[in-house]
Amino acid sequence: MKKDEIILAQKEFIFPAVFHYYKEPLVIDHAKNQFVCDIDGKQYLDFFGGIVTVSVGHCNEEVNAKVRRQMDKLQHVSTCFANEPQVALAKKLASITPQKKLTKSFFTNSGTEANETAILTARCFTGNSEVIALRHSYHGRSALAMSLTAHSSWKLGGVTNPGIVHAVNAYCYRCPFGLTYPSCDVKCAQDMEETIRTTTSGKIAAFIAEPIQGVGGFITPPKEYFKITTDIVRKYGGLFISDEVQTAWGRTGGKWFGIEHWGVEPDMITSAKGLGNGAPVGLTIARPEVADSLKGLTISTFGGNPVTMTQAKAVLDFIDENDLKTNSAVVGEYMRDKFLELQKKYPLIGEVRGMGLLQALELVRDPKTKEPATKEIAALMERTRENGILVGKGGLYGNVLRISPPMNISKSDVDEFIQRLDKSLSEI
Numbered sequence: 001m002k003k004d005e006i007i008l009a010q011k012e013f014i015f016p017a018v019f020h021y022y023k024e025p026l027v028i029d030h031a032k033n034q035f036v037c038d039i040d041g042k043q044y045l046d047f048f049g050g051i052v053t054v055s056v057g058h059c060n061e062e063v064n065a066k067v068r069r070q071m072d073k074l075q076h077v078s079t080c081f082a083n084e085p086q087v088a089l090a091k092k093l094a095s096i097t098p099q100k101k102l103t104k105s106f107f108t109n110s111g112t113e114a115n116e117t118a119i120l121t122a123r124c125f126t127g128n129s130e131v132i133a134l135r136h137s138y139h140g141r142s143a144l145a146m147s148l149t150a151h152s153s154w155k156l157g158g159v160t161n162p163g164i165v166h167a168v169n170a171y172c173y174r175c176p177f178g179l180t181y182p183s184c185d186v187k188c189a190q191d192m193e194e195t196i197r198t199t200t201s202g203k204i205a206a207f208i209a210e211p212i213q214g215v216g217g218f219i220t221p222p223k224e225y226f227k228i229t230t231d232i233v234r235k236y237g238g239l240f241i242s243d244e245v246q247t248a249w250g251r252t253g254g255k256w257f258g259i260e261h262w263g264v265e266p267d268m269i270t271s272a273k274g275l276g277n278g279a280p281v282g283l284t285i286a287r288p289e290v291a292d293s294l295k296g297l298t299i300s301t302f303g304g305n306p307v308t309m310t311q312a313k314a315v316l317d318f319i320d321e322n323d324l325k326t327n328s329a330v331v332g333e334y335m336r337d338k339f340l341e342l343q344k345k346y347p348l349i350g351e352v353r354g355m356g357l358l359q360a361l362e363l364v365r366d367p368k369t370k371e372p373a374t375k376e377i378a379a380l381m382e383r384t385r386e387n388g389i390l391v392g393k394g395g396l397y398g399n400v401l402r403i404s405p406p407m408n409i410s411k412s413d414v415d416e417f418i419q420r421l422d423k424s425l426s427e428i
């Protein structure tokens with residue numbers, strides 16, 4: 001098909017709610033490592049990684065070779081039968097969770113399903129049903145996951161599941177209490193107790209939160225936030241679910257999981273995205289006694305599929321063998337310094353935040369009023385496309401540039417990216 005035919009067919013045959021960046025949809029034809037090519041043959045340096053998903057590069061040679069072999073050996077049996085790729089991945093995962101305490105996995109096909117499974121399991125384990133999520137969070141697109149999500153723009157159909165309340169998040173750049181860290185005494189975290197006592201029955205099933213809020217615009221809490229909130233949550237009977245759909249697999253630098261930076265142990269971790277490097281894999285991993293509480297029949301037809309399990313295991317092995325956790329830390333730090341230099345040049349950049357290779361720039365019209373630069377970011381997205389770089393957009397006000405390249409990039413890729421981003425910023 002030609003480009004125009006693809007765009008026309010997209011309009012005619014795909015739900016219009018499927019959302020695109022750019023005025024004219026960008027039609028991607030092929031990709032390799034950190035590069036993506038459109039149908040006209042134009043090459044882009046991909047610093048968004050298919051929404052924080054391409055963790056080890058597009059069409060990774062080593063990963064794909066293993067997948068091809070598995071495709072020809074066994075493609076599908078369903079969770080009704082055991083298969084080696086599924087248990088090999090589960091065994092590997094059990095060896096890398098914090099303190100090796102989360103050891104039992106349930107595999108599905110997406111982050112949404114991973115979170116559905118975690119909430120269901122927490123409800124079975126505790127016998128309670130109420131759940132605390134955070135404002136500015138994103139947890140997926142099912143009715144339950146949209147109810148957990150706290151962005152009006154991502155809550156469609158007017159669905160709200162009962163029993164879910166939203167505590168304040170630690171958004172220091174726009175503090176919900178108008179305070180400044182550290183003199184604030186992390187009031188947003190202390191407020192968890194008030195939230196539980198005033199908006200729930202006092203007996204909760206779980207607290208679900210992203211260690212760094214992804215769709216929210218890589219909102220990074222102060223180091224004390226999770227210790228304070230999870231202590232309170234446990235006092236009221238709740239489990240802590242760390243939604244690591246964006247923050248896992250070394251992306252935040254130096255650690256497998258984002259939550260490890262905050263010094264607390266989750267009862268369950270959910271993930272997807274970067275685990276599969278593009279394969280549909282959803283993971284819910286739990287303490288054994290928590291996993292054991294989910295009794296009765298449950299099935300995921302494609303969960304634990306031998307091909308996607310092979311891909312996920314190959315991704316983890318690649319991250320290990322190439323020490324990409326360290327690369328994320330080192331190259332991420334290098335990238336952050338470059339962003340801070342850009343911030344000095346462009347007052348449009350209100351805040352630089354994130355960790356490792358998960359970094360964001362919040363754009364504002366005026367650094368004092370912090371008015372979201374929504375029009376400017378739209379223009380900037382068009383310029384970045386023109387200048388051959390792919391970046392993401394997010395935040396409640398749609399004014400945050402999200403940067404999450406594959407974790408096996410080098411400093412020279414960052415130099416190239418910064419030069420093109422600088423050019424794009426100078427053109428708006």
Ligand SMILES: Cc1ncc(COP(=O)(O)O)c(C=O)c1O
Nearest residue numbers: 110111112138139140214245272
């Ligand atoms: C933190 C978080 N949780 C859950 C999800 C849902 O994942 P999926 O789109 O695979 O259903 C996302 C997707 O962006 C996410 O960022």
